[in-house]
Amino acid sequence: MSKAPSQPANDGEVITILLVDDIPETRENIKKMLAFEADMKVVGAAGTGREGVALAKELKPNIIIMDINMPDMDGIQATTMITEAVPATAVIMMSVQNDPDYLRRAMLAGARNFLTKPIGMEELYNTIRTVHTRNKRIAPPPVDNRRQPGLPTSASRGRPGHIIVVYSPQGGVGTTTVATSLASGLMKEGIKVLLVDADLQFGDVGSILNLQSQSTMVDLVANVDDLDTELFENIVATHDSGLKVLLSPARPELAGEVEAKPRALATILEKIADNYDFIVVDTSSHLTDPLADILEMATKIVLVATPTISCVINLRFVLDLFDKLNFPPDKSVIVLNRVPEDRQLRKLAIAPERIEQHLKRPVVARIPSNELLVLRAVQKAVPVVAFERDKNKSPIKEMLELSDYVYTTLMGEEEEETESEEKKRSGFGLRLGR
Ligand SMILES: Nc1ncnc2c1ncn2[C@@H]1O[C@H](COP(=O)(O)OP(=O)(O)OP(=O)(O)O)[C@@H](O)[C@H]1O
Ligand SMILES: [Mg+2]
Numbered sequence: 001m002s003k004a005p006s007q008p009a010n011d012g013e014v015i016t017i018l019l020v021d022d023i024p025e026t027r028e029n030i031k032k033m034l035a036f037e038a039d040m041k042v043v044g045a046a047g048t049g050r051e052g053v054a055l056a057k058e059l060k061p062n063i064i065i066m067d068i069n070m071p072d073m074d075g076i077q078a079t080t081m082i083t084e085a086v087p088a089t090a091v092i093m094m095s096v097q098n099d100p101d102y103l104r105r106a107m108l109a110g111a112r113n114f115l116t117k118p119i120g121m122e123e124l125y126n127t128i129r130t131v132h133t134r135n136k137r138i139a140p141p142p143v144d145n146r147r148q149p150g151l152p153t154s155a156s157r158g159r160p161g162h163i164i165v166v167y168s169p170q171g172g173v174g175t176t177t178v179a180t181s182l183a184s185g186l187m188k189e190g191i192k193v194l195l196v197d198a199d200l201q202f203g204d205v206g207s208i209l210n211l212q213s214q215s216t217m218v219d220l221v222a223n224v225d226d227l228d229t230e231l232f233e234n235i236v237a238t239h240d241s242g243l244k245v246l247l248s249p250a251r252p253e254l255a256g257e258v259e260a261k262p263r264a265l266a267t268i269l270e271k272i273a274d275n276y277d278f279i280v281v282d283t284s285s286h287l288t289d290p291l292a293d294i295l296e297m298a299t300k301i302v303l304v305a306t307p308t309i310s311c312v313i314n315l316r317f318v319l320d321l322f323d324k325l326n327f328p329p330d331k332s333v334i335v336l337n338r339v340p341e342d343r344q345l346r347k348l349a350i351a352p353e354r355i356e357q358h359l360k361r362p363v364v365a366r367i368p369s370n371e372l373l374v375l376r377a378v379q380k381a382v383p384v385v386a387f388e389r390d391k392n393k394s395p396i397k398e399m400l401e402l403s404d405y406v407y408t409t410l411m412g413e414e415e416e417e418t419e420s421e422e423k424k425r426s427g428f429g430l431r432l433g434r
Contacts, residue, residue, distance in 0.1 A: 020052035049073030083110030160273035174337035179282035184383035185403025200255035203248025210381035213237035262289035307349035
């Protein structure tokens with residue numbers, strides 16, 4: 001799946017690899033291919049899932065290449081056990097089927113990537129290096145990408161902007177509606193906001209906000225190495241309200257151009273984060289490599305759901321996956337959208353308190369259903385929150401409250417951090433601790 005060009009580790013680091021496949025020839029073939037690469041070393045091979053789990057615990061390799069179909073214990077079950085027992089090891093799943101359902105199950109079990117047999121040499125090397133690099137970043141203790149020293153800092157705020165990913169494992173629940181309104185609601189004087197439409201196949205922010213730009217993220221992905229502010233400003237579209245929007249590929253078949261370079265979108269966001277205070281990312285429900293990268297680098301993940309059983313079950317899967325990826329629990333919050341206004345209907349919906357209890361994440365907004373207002377906003381090509389002056393009308397009021405919540409939480413955290421850094425520098429904090 002991963003075709004990103006990757007360089008051998010040049011710091012002398014060797015990636016240790018365990019192979020798990022019930023077919024001896026497959027193990028031998030992969031071993032031979034890996035023998036050509038100086039930065040990769042096969043430290044063990046197992047012929048069954050069970051043996052794979054035992055060897056993983058014993059050898060603690062960096063990477064496991066795991067077949068999905070094995071007689072005693074399949075690769076998905078083995079991966080679940082390995083990610084629990086040896087969380088620092090990353091599993092790459094192998095299969096003859098390129099079936100999205102397999103991919104989803106493998107990802108939910110904790111697999112970090114997917115290879116389809118027969119495996120090409122370049123694809124194998126690239127996937128191993130990409131997963132290893134990414135794994136180093138997400139291995140415990142969890143690190144927040146944006147807070148690493150050495151990254152360039154924003155001129156206005158002294159640090160890169162916050163990346164807020166709006167996501168739902170279920171389509172059609174209002175992810176785009178919430179993302180556009182959140183971006184719009186965050187726009188205050190002196191605050192720069194960018195909305196990114198990362199629904200690569202069917203992104204509709206452009207049509208909802210009636211943006212006529214010819215340029216999209218496909219143009220940026222092609223020039224990611226030469227990306228600078230000028231190029232970015234030429235490509236980004238501007239809504240009448242002043243909101244900047246990076247549009248998704250203009251046609252579904254162009255999504256492949258972004259997916260073929262799985263790190264490209266994350267790199268673009270990293271590079272332009274200095275220029276914005278908030279970057280709000282609208283996403284599709286389909287978990288892809290570029291999306292996994294963006295979820296990882298996000299400051300906050302806003303999970304959108306309707307108060308229905310199927311939505312809550314899917315959120316449970318997603319949160320389990322986030323736990324496996326070592327995302328801190330407070331990275332994700334839940335927004336309930338399309339909450340029925342009608343009392344009878346509301347009784348049938350799942351209560352927010354129960355959702356909070358079950359998912360152990362706060363429900364930070366309950367956005368009522370108001371089809372007429374939402375459709376009218378689309379007709380007018382404005383985010384829902386900008387539809388009319390009366391800000392007390394639902395769901396405008398609740399959507400603005402959500403923006404305020406996000407603004408206050410993230411900016412508040414920043415202030416707290418700055419204060420404690422200042423205290424540390426002045427020694428005040430240390431004195432208090434004595
Ligand atoms: N609070 C709301 N009240 C009424 N209708 C809403 C509300 N939020 C969204 N909708 C409607 O729900 C439909 C889906 O919304 P939207 O496109 O935002 O969802 P999505 O999750 O992004 O969908 P997709 O999976 O297609 O990207 C739209 O017709 C929109 O007008
Ligand atoms: Mg959408």
